[in-house]
Amino acid sequence: MEEMFSRLAVFFQMPFVRYAFIVGILIALCASLLGVTLVLKRFSFIGDGLSHVAFGAMAVAAVVGLTNNMFIVMPITIISAVLLLRTGTNTRIKGDAAVAMISVGALAFGYLLMNKFPTSANVSGDVCTTLFGSTSIITLKEEDVWFCAVLSLVVVLAFIFFYNKIFSVTFDENFARATGTRVSVYNLIIAIIIAVIIVIGMSLVGSLLISALIIFPALSAMRVFKSFKSVTVCSACLSVFCAAIGILVSILANTPVGATIVIADIAVFGIFTLIGGFRSGFKS
Amino acid sequence: MSQLTCRELSLGYEGKEIISNLSFHVNAGDYLCIVGENGSGKSTLMKTILGLRKPMKGEIITGDGLRSREIGYLPQQTVVQKDFPASVKEIVLSGFQGRCGLRPFYTKAGKRIAMDNIRKMGIEDLKNRCYRELSGGQQQRVLLARALCATKKMLLLDEPVAGLDPIVTADMYSLIESLNKNEGITIIMISHDISAALKYATHILHISDELFFGTRRQFEESKAGKRLSVLMGGEF
Numbered sequence: 081m082e083e084m085f086s087r088l089a090v091f092f093q094m095p096f097v098r099y100a101f102i103v104g105i106l107i108a109l110c111a112s113l114l115g116v117t118l119v120l121k122r123f124s125f126i127g128d129g130l131s132h133v134a135f136g137a138m139a140v141a142a143v144v145g146l147t148n149n150m151f152i153v154m155p156i157t158i159i160s161a162v163l164l165l166r167t168g169t170n171t172r173i174k175g176d177a178a179v180a181m182i183s184v185g186a187l188a189f190g191y192l193l194m195n196k197f198p199t200s201a202n203v204s205g206d207v208c209t210t211l212f213g214s215t216s217i218i219t220l221k222e223e224d225v226w227f228c229a230v231l232s233l234v235v236v237l238a239f240i241f242f243y244n245k246i247f248s249v250t251f252d253e254n255f256a257r258a259t260g261t262r263v264s265v266y267n268l269i270i271a272i273i274i275a276v277i278i279v280i281g282m283s284l285v286g287s288l289l290i291s292a293l294i295i296f297p298a299l300s301a302m303r304v305f306k307s308f309k310s311v312t313v314c315s316a317c318l319s320v321f322c323a324a325i326g327i328l329v330s331i332l333a334n335t336p337v338g339a340t341i342v343i344a345d346i347a348v349f350g351i352f353t354l355i356g357g358f359r360s361g362f363k364s
Numbered sequence: 365m366s367q368l369t370c371r372e373l374s375l376g377y378e379g380k381e382i383i384s385n386l387s388f389h390v391n392a393g394d395y396l397c398i399v400g401e402n403g404s405g406k407s408t409l410m411k412t413i414l415g416l417r418k419p420m421k422g423e424i425i426t427g428d429g430l431r432s433r434e435i436g437y438l439p440q441q442t443v444v445q446k447d448f449p450a451s452v453k454e455i456v457l458s459g460f461q462g463r464c465g466l467r468p469f470y471t472k473a474g475k476r477i478a479m480d481n482i483r484k485m486g487i488e489d490l491k492n493r494c495y496r497e498l499s500g501g502q503q504q505r506v507l508l509a510r511a512l513c514a515t516k517k518m519l520l521l522d523e524p525v526a527g528l529d530p531i532v533t534a535d536m537y538s539l540i541e542s543l544n545k546n547e548g549i550t551i552i553m554i555s556h557d558i559s560a561a562l563k564y565a566t567h568i569l570h571i572s573d574e575l576f577f578g579t580r581r582q583f584e585e586s587k588a589g590k591r592l593s594v595l596m597g598g599e600f
Binding site for chain 2: 240248259306307309310
């Protein structure tokens, strides 16, 4: 026990670990916010699709030799998000098929580029980091941490500002449009927010695991809570809690950060499913 | 001036007309039933009236103080709503969204009107309940309360009694009738239920190969009306 705390204390004496901890929690908070909307719009997999696009874009940035790859990754991901969410119901290729196409396409393209034009000696290490996130919290890059902090705050503020509009648009798009809400504008905003969340989340948990960060807290909260507001608040709290636990455990047990956070999310989902089951069991 | 005038409308998909040259008008306080078979274009017409899609030809004019975004709308249930975690209050309040513009939150006055509408629909005791746990009839009342937040003048109802049992159906019809009679709200209802249409409506729009628009009396005299009356065993 004592050893555990002293190990944590050593880590938290480094200012950089403290920042990274705070940023990890901010990212988790952002990721959980739009989870409910995405799950209900049947877009749970958009996180996956977009993060693979971001992976491809990162490969391009690495090959071109940009020092700050966000200038390429962010715009490409945002454009893909807009295109994917716009497909809606009226197109030939349905939402899930479009996501699958873009996702595997970008993944293959990115992996090919990284292999053919290696920028560092450790290609498999680079690929692994972008796919699964940093292996330890101290390997997060400092400029990434600051970048994420700023964007997370922007996302949280935007979500609060558009909260009621996101609710209307998710619950009943046709009604909203018929009564004068500018649905396409808000769908665009939702798409942009999602893209931003995915790009900042990737540095923490990597592109393969970001979906978990987005949908697990929302699914857990939906097992137990009944109103949109309580589900949103609960999933934000759960996500922050799991991120904190995951980061602490990853320091202590020396496990990869992203994977540990996701395992914590899955455990909480199991617990909430049980609670929800008991509750409805009592009622009927 | 009529509240809603449709002039020589042609509707259809991808260049294929399913309704052509349709003209009708709705005055304040009217109760119009749109009847017709499946696939006759009732839903397309409704979407056009709501401004969700454009007509191929013709125009829709609103007047008499009604703006085109002031039509309250009671949609059919969607798949998304079946497991949406939302309380009754949240859903009813979202009826005001269209008027909010960029303002992020609802006003106090809006919240008060929403509560009034909840009371009017007789669902006050359900206001904090979860929408997906309510019965079909209760859910329709919630959506009706939301539609009332969006309008004071005209309601467009898309098969409001689909899937409801006979008792709840009768309740729903009398609720709609009281909105029409006591609140003076114009009703446009899409329905399969011809007998109810003939009981409550002041005007009928019958969409089939031959279009018919007129008062209920005129419809009963018309060829289509006579044919339907034979089908129903002549109980008008």
